[in-house]
Amino acid sequence: xxxxxxxxxxxxxxxxxxxxxxxxxxxxxxxxxxxxxxxxxxxxxxxxxxxxxxxxxxxxxxxxxxxxxxxxxxxxxxxxxxxxxxxxxxxxxxxxxxxxxxxxxxxxxxxxxxxxxxxxxxxxxxxxxxxxxxxxx
Amino acid sequence: xxxxxxxxxxxxxxxxxxxxxxxxxxxxxxxxxxxxxxxxxxxxxxxxxxxxxxxxxxxxxxxxxxxxxxxxxxxxxxxxxxxxxxxxxxxxxxxxxxxxxxxxxxxxxxxxxxxxxxxxxxxxxxxxxxxxxxxxxxxxxxxxxxxxxxxxxxxxxxxxxxxxxxxxxxxxxxxxxxxxxxxxxxxxxxxxxxxxxxxxxxxxxxxxxxxxxxxxxxxxxxxxxxxxxxxxxxxxxxxxxxxxxxxxxxxxxxxxxxxxxxxxxxxxxxxxxxxxxxxxxxxxxxxxxxxxxxxxxxxxxxxxxxxxxxxxxxxxxxxxxxxxxxxxxxxxxxxxxxxxxxxxxxxxxxxxxxxxxxxxxxxxxxxxxxxxxxxxxxxxxxxxxxxxxxxxxxxxxxxxxx
Numbered sequence: 001x002x003x004x005x006x007x008x009x010x011x012x013x014x015x016x017x018x019x020x021x022x023x024x025x026x027x028x029x030x031x032x033x034x035x036x037x038x039x040x041x042x043x044x045x046x047x048x049x050x051x052x053x054x055x056x057x058x059x060x061x062x063x064x065x066x067x068x069x070x071x072x073x074x075x076x077x078x079x080x081x082x083x084x085x086x087x088x089x090x091x092x093x094x095x096x097x098x099x100x101x102x103x104x105x106x107x108x109x110x111x112x113x114x115x116x117x118x119x120x121x122x123x124x125x126x127x128x129x130x131x132x133x134x135x136x137x
Numbered sequence: 138x139x140x141x142x143x144x145x146x147x148x149x150x151x152x153x154x155x156x157x158x159x160x161x162x163x164x165x166x167x168x169x170x171x172x173x174x175x176x177x178x179x180x181x182x183x184x185x186x187x188x189x190x191x192x193x194x195x196x197x198x199x200x201x202x203x204x205x206x207x208x209x210x211x212x213x214x215x216x217x218x219x220x221x222x223x224x225x226x227x228x229x230x231x232x233x234x235x236x237x238x239x240x241x242x243x244x245x246x247x248x249x250x251x252x253x254x255x256x257x258x259x260x261x262x263x264x265x266x267x268x269x270x271x272x273x274x275x276x277x278x279x280x281x282x283x284x285x286x287x288x289x290x291x292x293x294x295x296x297x298x299x300x301x302x303x304x305x306x307x308x309x310x311x312x313x314x315x316x317x318x319x320x321x322x323x324x325x326x327x328x329x330x331x332x333x334x335x336x337x338x339x340x341x342x343x344x345x346x347x348x349x350x351x352x353x354x355x356x357x358x359x360x361x362x363x364x365x366x367x368x369x370x371x372x373x374x375x376x377x378x379x380x381x382x383x384x385x386x387x388x389x390x391x392x393x394x395x396x397x398x399x400x401x402x403x404x405x406x407x408x409x410x411x412x413x414x415x416x417x418x419x420x421x422x423x424x425x426x427x428x429x430x431x432x433x434x435x436x437x438x439x440x441x442x443x444x445x446x447x448x449x450x451x452x453x454x455x456x457x458x459x460x461x462x463x464x465x466x467x468x469x470x471x472x473x474x475x476x477x478x479x480x481x482x483x484x485x486x487x488x489x490x491x492x493x494x495x496x497x498x499x500x501x502x503x504x505x506x507x508x509x510x511x512x513x514x515x516x517x518x519x520x521x522x523x524x525x526x527x528x529x530x531x532x533x534x535x536x537x538x539x
Binding site: 002003004005006007008009010011012013014016017018020021024025056057058059060061077119120128129130 | 227228230231233234235236237291293294296297298300301302304306307310311313314315316330419420421422423424425426427428431432433434435436437440441459460462470472486536537538539
């Protein structure tokens with residue numbers, strides 16, 4: 001066999017072609033008794049139905065967490081989760097936090113230094129001393 | 138089996154059984170044709186379109202719906218979630234929206250696509266039939282894309298590329314990227330938005346790894362499987378066909394996830410037609426990156442290249458040194474080009490002249506095999522197109538045989 005093939009798997013790039021939102025589930029936890037859940041309870045009654053309608057791709061669960069601060073938890077496709085404590089927050093602030101969790105990729109936050117990240121190799125290629133103008137010393 | 142089939146056992150005492158679950162999607166519900174009320178074995182067909190048709194008269198439909206409500210079979214007794222549970226599942230609705238599936242694809246069908254045959258051996262409720270259709274569609278679309286866009290691709294690389302797009306690993310990876318979660322143990326009471334399958338215990342042997350034989354007429358002679366015979370006798374990836382496992386046998390996650398992706402493709406084709414299916418394929422498969430140039434492994438590239446030049450009537454390939462540095466040093470670099478007459482076919486750099494020459498031959502061969510025509514009309518796109526717009530694709534002679 002003069003020629004054989006190397007097995008590989010095609011890599012997906014989210015957003016090239018289809019876009020899959022990385023946040024798959026948002027959990028809203030509230031407490032009926034504690035004052036820190038006041039904004040959360042108002043959010044669940046007033047704002048959450050509209051938020052769920054605007055984001056059908058996210059599964060939303062609401063559950064009590066008695067005698068604890070209210071929490072919004074996002075579950076992501078990469079298996080990680082992010083939790084934000086929303087104690088004493090108003091409805092608008094909680095909506096902001098929910099949007100933040102929705103738009104997150106689920107990855108750990110890390111500093112991005114390079115303006116472009118690409119799977120394609122550079123068009124110009126790596127600089128080579130043997131091509132182009134030769135320097136004469 | 139958990140499910141109790143009272144009807145089947147008792148059928149010898151009853152009138153002949155009529156078709157109870159509608160098999161054809163376009164068949165109206167036939168509950169009223171049954172001579173006896175049969176409430177207990179009734180699991181309404183998941184992908185039945187019978188409900189779309191208006192019932193013959195209102196009284197009958199009212200009676201039917203009451204009868205359906207009377208069916209009180211506990212979900213724990215079923216091997217997979219009933220289709221009625223699909224409408225209540227938040228996970229399923231979210232999955233439908235996340236994948237931007239067309240609204241014409243019913244959520245019940247999506248639920249059915251998630252049921253692997255290891256969870257529910259009943260072919261009316263698992264995804265096997267949809268997966269077979271989806272597998273054929275994926276195979277067709279991928280192979281025609283590869284063959285038309287890279288007409289000179291060698292067969293072994295073609296097999297590997299096919300497997301890179303729609304092989305088990307690739308499809309299982311896609312299901313993972315789509316956020317598919319799986320059940321710990323399948324059953325009628327679990328959320329239908331989870332992948333239903335019976336998972337293989339860690340370290341357990343799996344029967345499907347056993348090939349069922351090469352299928353070739355001279356199998357007992359132990360001849361090697363040649364490339365050409367792979368096209369005829371083996372599956373779409375050039376691998377030996379495997380034994381089909383028992384329907385309720387536990388399987389690895391990869392197999393179940395793969396069957397879901399295939400079934401989704403099949404279901405989209407059945408419900409939404411060819412155009413939507415092609416769009417789904419383009420957005421989820423063709424958008425993936427695969428570097429074909431890294432899939433070649435040549436054994437004798439210089440011989441291949443000279444054979445290729447002889448076959449195509451080019452002047453014999455000659456390697457010439459283009460530049461060099463540090464010949465006497467610890468790390469010299471030579472740049473060698475392969476020429477056919479005045480045309481440079483390829484160029485490579487290496488630590489020795491021989492290495493550079495081989496690299497140059499590999500580059501020349503790759504640039505031949507990875508030729509990409511500019512104008513391509515895929516055969517599946519030509520369905521329903523005006524015949525004048527069809528442009529025949531290039532069919533190449535094939536790879537060099539050494």
